[in-house]
Amino acid sequence: MKYILTGAFFALNIFLTPIFGDVQLIKKENSDSNTTLLVIGGIHGDEPGGYFSASILATHYKINSKNLWIVPNLNQESIQKDARGINGDMNRKFSIIESKDKDKKIVEDIKEIITKENVSLVLNLHDGNGFYRKTDRGNIFNANAWGQTCVIDQCDLNQSQPFGNLNTIAIDVKERINKKLIEDHHTFDVKNTNTKFDDEAMKLSLTYFAVTNNKPAFAIESSKNLPSLSQKVFYHLLAIEEFMNIMDISFTREFELNEQNIDEILKNYGNLNINSNISINLTNIKKSLSFIPIKSESNVFKFSNPLGRVVREGGNFIVYIGNKKITTLGPQYFKQGESCTEKFEVIVDKNIVSLDAASDFFVNDDFNIVKKDGYRANIIGYKAIGRLDESGVNIKLQDFDKRFSIDVDDTVYRIELYKNNEFCSMFKVHFIQDNTK
Ligand SMILES: [Zn+2]
Incomplete structure (x- = not known):
């Protein structure tokens, strides 16, 4: 059976290009409260579970109370290259960053977003190696693994800080997730890096920057060893939903959260609009299309998928959704008519x-x-x-x-x-x- 897009999937045709400096920031807000969950995907470009989850959160969730802010693809260029960080590890640049570092602007922008007064809690999405276990059970299941964890830097923030009881919240979230596992060995656990005293590397990380600015922050790690992207996304969305429940953020999604539905959503790449006179459905599109009538420069590309990006390579325009190369557009340059009838x-x-x-x-x-x-x-x-x-x-x-x-x-x-x-x-x-x- 063919997957048919129906009205059940709302908001897919809204073009999402809100930009904060060099960072894409999508806000879903209500006027009832300042409480805001900030979800960040794609700090590591080779962890698609994280950034595809953030993207689905942007396109397929409606927020009915309080606020959700989403940065779906923080390290966008690394995402396209499927690399952890083309300019080095971005998650080690939050303490000091050299003035010539190519990630400097992005790091400064996301720091500014994190420290905004409204932001109440920060989630940084990753796909980690293996499956975390407190005791060593071989290569994949051990205490050095990061997969299937809710990571905290310390147990608590200031007493008065809302959601500052990081350890209690993380335990609550992992217990809720563990009731809904696809396979028994996918169990989630809490990993406390005890950053201040034990972990020099993590002192340079995004979450530690947040915590030292008194912002409750957690990393969610699905496992790179899960067999499919849809399973990684499933666990990320499950975790994010449990955080929204704890924060009393009311949401609706018009699909049942399971692996098969996520797989269908991931196969739908959405729409690309070029210069307002071309609109192409990217799902089922051929690997290349020739003689696309566009301008030689200053073309405006708008995607319904927040992970969409066009890269000019040689004489062609390569269309990406996240790390997936969707199609190559061969241009034929035309002056765009200004007095055409509607x-x-x-x-x-x-x-x-x-x-x-x-x-x-x-x-x-x-x-x-x-x-x-x-x-x-x-x-x-x-x-x-x-x-x-x-x-x-x-x-x-x-x-x-x-x-x-x-x-x-x-x-x-x-x-x-x-x-x-x-x-x-x-x-x-x-x-x-x-x-x-
Ligand atoms: Zn990562």
Whole structure:
């Protein structure tokens, strides 16, 4: 069965590009309280469980009381390269940082966010090695492992600090998680690094910076040894939800939290909007698309997925979601039309439909772009030759060369409208597949 996006998954089409300095900061706020949970994903670029969880938190959770702030991809460039830190370990730069350090701006920005008055509790998401056990049980299960832990730097903050009883909260969270394990050996435990007295390295970390600024902070570590990304995300979301419960933050998500649903959500890469005149669904997209009509510079890329990013490489534009390379866009540079009309008409299965710029339409049998004075339609992959303007013709799925489809199923094709050789808008025609035949 195919996964179909329905209204059950809200907020997916809202473009999320709120930026605080060099850091993406997504705020879900209510006016009832200042209590704010700050969740940080992706300080280590090779720990996808953490940053994909933060991303799903941003797109698939509604916060009904109090506040949730999310930094989904703190170390974004390292995430794309699937590296712990392309400029060294970012989580060892929170005590002192050299002025020439390439991470300096990001570290300073996140420090400023952490110390904001509203922030009541900080969670830093990681995927750690092995499965933590207090006693040594071999390579994977031992006291040096970090996987499946709630990490604290010390037991308590000041008496008066709300949520300052770190050890009690961490024990509470791990006990709640341990009631919902996928496998028995996934048990969570509390790991106290006793940073102030015992751990020089952790004194340089984000959580210790928070704690020394009197902000309750915890690291959540799923295990790198879990068999799938969806299991890592499952445990992160479980932990975050338990923190929200403890903080009395009311939330709703319109999916049941289990491995299979998370897997489906992870496969949905969302949408990429380019310059407001192109909109591409990234799920099921082909590995490369050519002749995309964009500008030679200053293109505006907006993703519905907070982990989306475009990187220019050679003459191409590479589209990423987190560490996953989704597609490569080969450009054809065009001046973007400034005086294009907002609406275009198309005859879809004999009915006239009016289309907004960059929209999609769905066809059973055939469609026909209604001819419009001054405009030229280019139907990408349409096999008939010898026409400059391809409006005014009835076109069926069989009329397309599959090499030009957008999607791996060869059912979605591009229609581009131009005015005086300036690009106006890209539409997509979806041919509905009758699976009952
Ligand atoms: Zn880490």
